[in-house]
Amino acid sequence: MKVIVDQNKCVASGQCVLSAPEVFDQREEDGIVVLLTETPPEHLADDVRQATALCPARVIWVEEQEQKE
């Protein structure tokens, strides 16, 4: 899976860090999302999907492997 985030629209709720701390972090100066890895390992996929579902600003997207060209 490939993860994409939009820092411009992030509201720093922290929901993604709580869901998948191995994949998401927050900037020190304003809590805005930082992507630690674009392609997280399979065992973190559910956590990442939860982060996507819970993000209140809807700025996290996941491209599933099946959709690869």
Place this chain on the structure above:
Amino acid sequence: MNTISAPGTDAPSAEVSDYPMPRATGCPFDPPPALYMRQAQAPVSRVRLWDGSTPWLATRYEDMRTLLADPRISSDSTRPHYPHQGPGPKERRTQSRAFIAMDDPEHARLRRMATAAFSIKHVEALRPTIQKIVDGLIDTMLAGPRPVDLVQAFALPVPSLVICELLGVPYADHDFFQSNSKTLINRDTTREQARAATQRLIDYLDGTIGDKLAHPADDLLSTLAERVRAGELSRHEAADTGMLLLIAGHETTANMIALGTLALLQHPDQLAQLRESGDPQLVASAVEELLRYLTIVHSGRRRVALEDIEIGGQTIRANDIGNRDPADFPDPDRLDIGRNARHHVAFGFGVHQCLGQPLARVEPQVVYSTLYRRIPTLQLPVDLDGIPFRHDALVYGVYELPITW
């Protein structure tokens, strides 16, 4: 005001009843029966507010999330059809909006100046401080007479001490800001009372910002003062932000602690599970479930539609009965601390979702994992119907909670 058609729901036939509606006698934890009925039969329908206006009310979980994340709806409290909660709350939102009642880009600009202090990492770093505060207050309670009012002795001081530390406000002033906050979050507060309380709090925060300009410290108000000095923030904006965080920082968590304790005492099996398990995962899950089950911000989220949205509405309220939607939470009226309730909307949804939510999670986590373990025989010395519930407050809870052990 336009007459609004609502494809999919037969809005005109739904009775326009007064909002908010009363809860059922003997069911202090459940939303009003009239809201369950709407959720099942007329999930987006009109209600009548205190000023005679008749905005739309959304009651289903998915509708709420969709609406609250829609960029065509506005949080700007100065817009003509904004559904205010009462004359007092309207006055407050006119005098001191803060970013909670603004739209982007202003909202984002101001919110981002306050977010660093509430990041997961920063709040986790506060956990030992919160634990010390909680333990200290329990020591004092145990050494004192019983019964004791848990609200005054514990539930209010915990978040108040924490937010004072985080903002850099002297806790010695707590009587002052707690009594003014109480006025502002009461639905029946008059315009005059709200204007005076708002002014007192703004003056107080403005004075504190002034102190921080002269003597910066390691706290959030000093960070805001630094922005003022740099010309990035006006002094008034800084005071508005400080006031928002000060009020939001203690009124909400205080009620999660007191009402949460009462709910657990009414569900002894759940309380025993929580007390006997040392599992931080279960504690975290219990906090999410109580956030969902109690939904203390009980009078809904208010928005104005800037253009026609699906239902064609103009003014929209989304009520947090979404947290009791059986489509998203099986058996929604059951308190089950083991369920996965992380997707609740107790913190709202969309770009305005609660800024302080990491803190609003960690504080009750520390409390729920400590209070019942340290006072295992904690109990109510009165009947449930002897407890004064905060039906008239914008944040639900209890005014007093006598406990003994």
